[in-house]
Amino acid sequence: MITIRSEHARDIKEREALLDDVFGIERHEKTCERLREGRIPARGLSLIAEDDGRLIGTVRLWHVSVASLDALLLGPLAVSSHYRGQSVGSRLIRTALNRASLQGHKAVMLVGDAPYYKRFGFATDVMTKIDLPGPFDRVRLLGLELQLGAFADAAGIVKAVGEIMPSPSLAARKVRAREIAEAA
Numbered sequence: 001m002i003t004i005r006s007e008h009a010r011d012i013k014e015r016e017a018l019l020d021d022v023f024g025i026e027r028h029e030k031t032c033e034r035l036r037e038g039r040i041p042a043r044g045l046s047l048i049a050e051d052d053g054r055l056i057g058t059v060r061l062w063h064v065s066v067a068s069l070d071a072l073l074l075g076p077l078a079v080s081s082h083y084r085g086q087s088v089g090s091r092l093i094r095t096a097l098n099r100a101s102l103q104g105h106k107a108v109m110l111v112g113d114a115p116y117y118k119r120f121g122f123a124t125d126v127m128t129k130i131d132l133p134g135p136f137d138r139v140r141l142l143g144l145e146l147q148l149g150a151f152a153d154a155a156g157i158v159k160a161v162g163e164i165m166p167s168p169s170l171a172a173r174k175v176r177a178r179e180i181a182e183a184a
């Protein structure tokens, strides 16, 4: 049975393998990647689709801002080629958007195929005054207001504002410090 759940640390290897499969390693060159690299995704908004323990889909949302608007950037979204057309992508998106809405987020943006994303309410018209920090195709820059009018005054270049991912050595030092504190 296909289920949607939050991503765990143990999923990272399989998730990255799926993304390499679907987008190739050139995915790391995308402008959106500049808004994601070195950042921690929004809490509770990294989702996995799995079928009997096998990872078959992924989506993550990231904190960004444009002018005074705090928003989310959605992507990458990918579904294993063997499972396409079975609503896995739709379930990932709808679950992520519901969770984002419940968390009080106001708006979501992404770069993707409008013919796919329009079914969830994403559109280009709210994004006309918004730019990304690198090359992008304007017809693929899409936005969805979770709160009516969220994009109304948003203009300018999107910035990454998510928490910075600690370096592996810093993360290890933090774990060690916690172990020492707990042992004391």
Ligand SMILES: CC(C)(COP(=O)(O)OP(=O)(O)OC[C@H]1O[C@@H](n2cnc3c(N)ncnc32)[C@H](O)[C@@H]1OP(=O)(O)O)[C@@H](O)C(=O)NCCC(=O)NCCS
Binding pocket: 022, 077, 078, 079, 080, 083, 084, 085, 086, 087, 088, 089, 090, 091, 111, 112, 113, 114, 115, 116
């Ligand atoms: C796009 C993607 C995530 C959709 O996942 P999925 O689980 O197959 O999607 P769903 O089953 O929820 O929806 C299938 C519908 O979306 C349509 N669809 C899929 N990809 C599409 C696209 N790029 N453009 C327009 N429509 C698309 C299908 O034709 C189908 O239409 P129907 O409902 O009228 O039959 C998946 O095809 C994928 O991983 N593609 C490669 C990576 C990618 O393009 N990711 C992001 C999109 S920019």
